[in-house]
Amino acid sequence: MRLKTIFFALALATATMAQGGPVFDAVMAGDTAELKRLIDDGADVNEPNIIPPLQIAAFNGHTEAVELLVAQGADLEATSTMLGTALHAAAQKGYAEAIEIMIKAGADPNARNNDQFTPLMTASANGHARAARALIEADADVDAIGRARSTSKGGYGNVNALHLARANDYENVIELLEAAGAKPKPPLKVSELIAAADPELGRDLANQRCDQCHKIESEDEVVINPKQGLSLVGIFGRPIASRDDFEYSIALRQMDGVWTEELLYSFAVDAMLTVPGTLMRWHDGWTDDEVAHIVAYFKSVAE
Numbered sequence: 001m002r003l004k005t006i007f008f009a010l011a012l013a014t015a016t017m018a019q020g021g022p023v024f025d026a027v028m029a030g031d032t033a034e035l036k037r038l039i040d041d042g043a044d045v046n047e048p049n050i051i052p053p054l055q056i057a058a059f060n061g062h063t064e065a066v067e068l069l070v071a072q073g074a075d076l077e078a079t080s081t082m083l084g085t086a087l088h089a090a091a092q093k094g095y096a097e098a099i100e101i102m103i104k105a106g107a108d109p110n111a112r113n114n115d116q117f118t119p120l121m122t123a124s125a126n127g128h129a130r131a132a133r134a135l136i137e138a139d140a141d142v143d144a145i146g147r148a149r150s151t152s153k154g155g156y157g158n159v160n161a162l163h164l165a166r167a168n169d170y171e172n173v174i175e176l177l178e179a180a181g182a183k184p185k186p187p188l189k190v191s192e193l194i195a196a197a198d199p200e201l202g203r204d205l206a207n208q209r210c211d212q213c214h215k216i217e218s219e220d221e222v223v224i225n226p227k228q229g230l231s232l233v234g235i236f237g238r239p240i241a242s243r244d245d246f247e248y249s250i251a252l253r254q255m256d257g258v259w260t261e262e263l264l265y266s267f268a269v270d271a272m273l274t275v276p277g278t279l280m281r282w283h284d285g286w287t288d289d290e291v292a293h294i295v296a297y298f299k300s301v302a303e
């Protein structure tokens with residue numbers, strides 16, 4: 001059993017002990033006959049619980065239970081901290097059939113979980129192509145933006161489905177998303193912002209904000225960690241991913257062109273949306289204004 005699964009089982013067990021109702025218990029045990037009996041007796045399929053029974057059925061891929069609960073008016077949009085909506089629960093484990101049943105019954109394909117992830121983002125982060133396809137066919141927004149809070153999901157900050165799939169090398173999902181039109185967020189128009197910014201302040205800020213992972217003013221420091229120490233000296237106007245002392249992501253290597261102010265600004269503000277699949281997966285809380293000063297600094301030393 002993977003560690004995540006063990007944690008989940010433990011959390012579920014705790015939830016069950018705290019709040020298990022008869023419907024929850026039957027669904028948890030995968031006992032469809034008992035579920036039917038309870039429903040015939042007029043049990044409440046939306047009985048209060050930390051995790052609604054429909055989410056448990058969806059998470060475990062118990063299609064028949066999902067069907068029964070949905071037919072009985074189980075709340076399709078109820079969310080739990082742990083799983084999000086029932087669609088997220090099915091998307092996390094890749095149960096496309098359960099997704100189709102709930103979509104047909106009117107579940108919102110763009111519902112959000114605690115990380116502002118849509119079910120399509122959850123399916124993409126977990127590599128489930130069939131589930132992703134079912135959601136795309138239901139017109140899920142392929143460019144929706146969520147806020148990842150764990151590096152295990154591919155980053156820490158704003159992300160989209162394409163980034164999550166690329167970050168985890170889920171080829172089938174990447175193909176599906178690209179075919180459905182998923183694309184990077186276009187660079188922002190920022191020339192006025194940069195012109196008004198302060199390069200000197202930007203130099204200090206770059207040394208504070210970017211130097212955990214980059215060399216700002218020195219080219220020749222030893223790169224100890226291959227993921228760190230990438231020099232940004234001369235970055236303005238430099239071809240993208242062009243240093244030969246660093247192993248860039250495929251996503252960055254596939255990009256053409258040079259670092260313009262638009263691209264530099266957009267990438268620093270929202271790396272994973274501007275270049276889905278990038279290895280720069282951490283936004284350390286710098287503000288858009290600070291980024292403008294930083295870009296103004298890199299521009300000033302290039303001129």
Ligand code: HEC
Nearest residue numbers: 209210212213227240241242248249252268278279280282
């Ligand atoms: C937590 C580590 C981290 C921090 C902090 C960080 N970066 Fe990065 N950065 C990376 C990594 C990793 C890459 C390589 C990305 C790839 O290969 O997809 C990168 C790549 C880049 C590149 C592309 C360089 C090239 O040669 O094409 C630019 C530009 C960049 N970062 C700018 C910034 C700026 C500006 C800041 C500060 C506001 C910053 N980064 C802060 C980790 C970081």
